[in-house]
Amino acid sequence: MRTRTKVLLAIAIWLGVAILLGLAFGSEGKNEEFQPQNEFKLEPWISLKVAGIDLSVNKAVLYLFLASALTVMTMTWIANRMEQRPNRVQTAAEVFYNLARSNIAGGNMDPRFAARWFPFVGGLFFFIWFSNMIGFIPLPINTEETIDVFGIGFPALALYAATANLSVPLVLTIVVWFSYNFQGVREKGFIRYFRSWLPPGLEDMNPVGKAAIFVIEVLSHFVRLISLSVRLFANILAGHLLILFMAGGLAVLLGLAALGALTFPMVLFFYLFEVVLVATLQAFIFATLTAIYIGGATAESH
Amino acid sequence: MVDVLMLAQGGGGITDTGITDAGKAIALGVGAGLGSIGAGIGIGIIFGKEIESVARQPEMKDDLQAIRWLGFALTEAVAFYTFIFGLIAFFL
Numbered sequence: 001m002r003t004r005t006k007v008l009l010a011i012a013i014w015l016g017v018a019i020l021l022g023l024a025f026g027s028e029g030k031n032e033e034f035q036p037q038n039e040f041k042l043e044p045w046i047s048l049k050v051a052g053i054d055l056s057v058n059k060a061v062l063y064l065f066l067a068s069a070l071t072v073m074t075m076t077w078i079a080n081r082m083e084q085r086p087n088r089v090q091t092a093a094e095v096f097y098n099l100a101r102s103n104i105a106g107g108n109m110d111p112r113f114a115a116r117w118f119p120f121v122g123g124l125f126f127f128i129w130f131s132n133m134i135g136f137i138p139l140p141i142n143t144e145e146t147i148d149v150f151g152i153g154f155p156a157l158a159l160y161a162a163t164a165n166l167s168v169p170l171v172l173t174i175v176v177w178f179s180y181n182f183q184g185v186r187e188k189g190f191i192r193y194f195r196s197w198l199p200p201g202l203e204d205m206n207p208v209g210k211a212a213i214f215v216i217e218v219l220s221h222f223v224r225l226i227s228l229s230v231r232l233f234a235n236i237l238a239g240h241l242l243i244l245f246m247a248g249g250l251a252v253l254l255g256l257a258a259l260g261a262l263t264f265p266m267v268l269f270f271y272l273f274e275v276v277l278v279a280t281l282q283a284f285i286f287a288t289l290t291a292i293y294i295g296g297a298t299a300e301s302h
Numbered sequence: 303m304v305d306v307l308m309l310a311q312g313g314g315g316i317t318d319t320g321i322t323d324a325g326k327a328i329a330l331g332v333g334a335g336l337g338s339i340g341a342g343i344g345i346g347i348i349f350g351k352e353i354e355s356v357a358r359q360p361e362m363k364d365d366l367q368a369i370r371w372l373g374f375a376l377t378e379a380v381a382f383y384t385f386i387f388g389l390i391a392f393f394l
Contacts, residue, residue: 103368107368180391227383230379230382231376231383233386234379234382234383235378235379236384238386280374281371284375285371285376286370288372
């Protein structure tokens with residue numbers, strides 16, 4: 001009874017604040033100057049154009065460098081400080097290392113290829129994990145809005161993730177796609193590799209049916225380019241959009257103050273969901289699918 | 303509420319661009335919503351089957367856990383594909 005009263009009271013206060021805000025401010029026109037959806041707009045900080053290709057440095061580039069530096073530095077730092085009796089940080093790192101080694105790489109490939117491709121798969125896992133995680137830490141990257149600290153305009157805190165931009169997952173996917181096809185061709189030879197794309201059990205089929213199935217298999221291999229990249233990109237983008245809209249983006253866009261009060265408690269829920277589950281899960285999925293693709297390309301009997 | 307309708311109509315009365323924008327907004331909402339139905343059913347099936355399997359063979363729990371998360375993430379992504387294509391329809 002006690003808990004129930006508390007929950008009801010909390011809901012009543014929540015709705016009361018929303019209604020009060022709605023009565024007090026109503027919809028006093030929109031704030032056109034502040035555009036929260038600019039979180040996903042890439043402002044070129046340093047303009048660079050090499051032979052017609054835009055290579056400007058923007059916040060996505062900063063996040064990429066941050067993620068790479070974090071991945072390399074934390075892992076080497078922990079590796080150089082290995083002890084017989086692991087402390088907490090080392091234990092946590094060992095759990096993830098074991099997950100990448102025995103579960104992701106070892107569970108989906110032959111032992112020979114698992115040993116060869118574990119650095120690649122593990123590197124992908126840790127890079128994407130760090131890249132996702134620093135996306136949920138507010139960093140001073142919003143150069144459009146500034147905060148004055150002792151007269152100096154610092155960029156405002158904002159969220160962004162390199163993986164919330166299609167280019168980054170797409171490049172990772174292209175690297176994965178070429179490496180698994182390359183490994184398959186190197187292992188089995190050109191003709192045998194492409195023959196192994198056909199599922200087993202089609203020996204009695206006529207050539208036309210085989211060709212049709214081969215075309216479908218070729219398509220499915222190319223669709224992997226889209227599915228692997230868009231899965232990571234869309235998950236992170238949708239998470240950031242949800243956090244943005246619930247945290248007040250909707251209220252600003254529509255000019256309704258009460259809506260902000262209504263949606264605000266959901267931010268906590270979505271933020272925890274994204275940080276605890278989605279960020280790690282998407283890194284795990286990307287690495288696992290890479291291992292599955294390499295394992296499938298090199299498996300003896302497909 | 304009026305503001306939502308105004309936003310959907312492109313800020314003014316019903317004009318041609320207003321109708322187009324409204325159609326795009328409806329496409330985004332309906333597309334992402336219908337896509338979520340399929341992904342929701344899929345995720346429900348995955349977790350339901352996993353619970354069933356663990357109830358039948360509790361010793362398989364650790365093996366099933368990894369497969370469950372793989373299936374969950376693969377299915378959940380389908381909802382986001384529809385969402386992304388909805389956004390593409392909305393902004394292009």
